[in-house]
Amino acid sequence: MxxxxxxxxxxxxxxxxxxxxxxxxxxxxxxxxxxxxxxxxxxxxxxxxxxxxxxxxxxxxxxxxxxxxxxxxxxxxxxxxxxxxxxxxxxxxxxxxxxxxxxxxxxxxxxxxxxxxxxxxxxxxxxxxxxxxxxxxxxxxxxxxxxxxxxxxxxxxxxxxxQSEEKGSYDDVVKNIPLWLEQFPGAGTKVTISSADIPYIKESVLHLYSLGIHEVNINCVFEDVWKEGDDELFENQLMDLADAIIDSGYYQDYACSFFTEHMGKPMDCQMDNQNWCxxxxxxxxxxxxxxxxxxxxxxxxxxxxxxxxxxxxxxxxxxxxxxxxxxLDRCTQSTQECIDCEVASGCAWCQGENYDAADTPTIYQRSTAICKMHKARVRANNYYWNKLYRKLEKEGEREAFENNKPKSNAPKC
Missing domain, CATH: 3.20.20.70 (Aldolase class I)
Incomplete structure (x- = not known):
């Protein structure tokens, strides 16, 4: 056996x-x-x-x-x-x-x-x-x-x-979600965000929760696809999502990788110089x-x-x-601006995209296409945790939440 x-x-x-x-x-x-x-x-x-x-x-x-x-x-x-x-x-x-x-x-x-x-x-x-x-x-x-x-x-x-000729695959996939969750009840799904679908982040995460998926791992694409103003739209969507998760109590049993408590802080290359990828x-x-x-x-x-x-x-x-x-580590491939960034922790990269987007065939040039999106996420993340802890302290539930909060298994890439 x-x-x-x-x-x-x-x-x-x-x-x-x-x-x-x-x-x-x-x-x-x-x-x-x-x-x-x-x-x-x-x-x-x-x-x-x-x-x-x-x-x-x-x-x-x-x-x-x-x-x-x-x-x-x-x-x-x-x-x-x-x-x-x-x-x-x-x-x-x-x-x-x-x-x-x-x-x-x-x-x-x-x-x-x-x-x-x-x-x-x-x-x-x-x-x-x-x-x-x-x-x-x-x-x-x-x-x-x-x-x-x-x-x-x-x-x-x-x-x-x-676009009118395109055939989406949602109906072909969603019918298999109940069987999948029956067999893998703790499984999470991975959602990808690009410029065109920013307006649908909040409703999509809540919809996935409604299907019975308790862990939603989300990544912005690393490629340089982001338009002017995308970061503001992104931040607003995440703040709206934060309100919905907290006001409806989803935070007790559901996880969304966009909200991670220990991110958005400065990094010390002598203390934490690991490669993300x-x-x-x-x-x-x-x-x-x-x-x-x-x-x-x-x-x-x-x-x-x-x-x-x-x-x-x-x-x-x-x-x-x-x-x-x-x-490879954080410092060998990052610009000084990235090393000194006040919200560096939690800022991800893909080594393959670094290589593909570099000026020369090198893996030591970090792509920064998602910089503004990371900063927007940090602002929304701070909003989420500040609001959540105010609510928990007001209701006397912070200690219980700290001992039992769901942990995300979001992959690093």
Missing amino acids: IKEVSSDWERSYKSITFIVTKDCQLACKYCYLVGKNAKERMSWDVAKKTIDYILNNHSFFNEEAVVWDFIGGEPFLEIDLIDKICDYIKTEMFRLCHPWFDNYRFNFSTNGINYNSEKIQSFIKKNITHLSIGITIDGTKRKHDLNRIWKTEDMERGVVPN GAGRMLAVDAEGNFYPCTRFAQYSLRSKKAWIIGNVRDGIDKNKLRPFLT
Whole structure:
């Protein structure tokens, strides 16, 4: 019998990502994957060689635990391959008496469209004790369908459809949310914010709560898409959301990653100089068997730079190509303005976007496209916590809240 994973193992784990396909049923407008296609699919041979290389190099892959992550495109389009990969991983870890045998997780982020299919449900039942699945639903039908639209044959030929011809995917996803929450009652969803959907943030978070989703993790896109005045609209939406969460008591049982108590403070590079992103400490492999420090360094993720390959399944990892990532921290890639910023804590970045947006092929130039959005979030965040604690102190409930407040498991990227 396989032991259920405890929470302690997450203190030290390796994240290994299989890019099993670059295909997807959707053509989300904000998607950073600019090179999606239906042709590049991982073979069993590449997958097996990857697993063998990793499991037989314990001196290099020496973390206490592992997350085997599967992405696309849409990973569940390759459920037969994934099922075979996971079976092989389990049997090999057992055969090798590998330290990861009782300390692993299979992780998926899916658009949820084919979640209720027979093959996927069979896979879930077989692996449920070591499985995490997040379904992406962006909020209300209006917000979700604004960006998360079905791909068409015209799109595959490079033809952009008129807005009136777009078909949203909300109805196809929301029908599977009850089954997903029944199987993963503590699961959270990940919402993406771009310029066009700022006006729908408040109603979307509340809508997701109404569906029974207790944890809503939200990120602004890191790309330079923000328009004049977006930060003000963003702040107003977050303040309206703060009012709704506090006035209706959602804060007791629900979490929204936009409101994080310990953020928006100065940073001390001598005391807290960690890299926000885990690139270089993760490993991703694509259909060709190439290794990357993160999926954002694969070619289908990059607009203007060449892929940053650190090895392959035949030759293994080239540590010299990985070395630059191991020296990354906040100060080595930030401008002095960012280092001295009074609200620096909690300001995120994506290493892949840093590389793609840089003036030269470097990972040491931090992209600051979300600077004004972070500052707007900090102002709204301060409003949220000031209002919440005034309410709790007035009602004599602050101590009880401190002992029982929900914790967000928002991913760092």
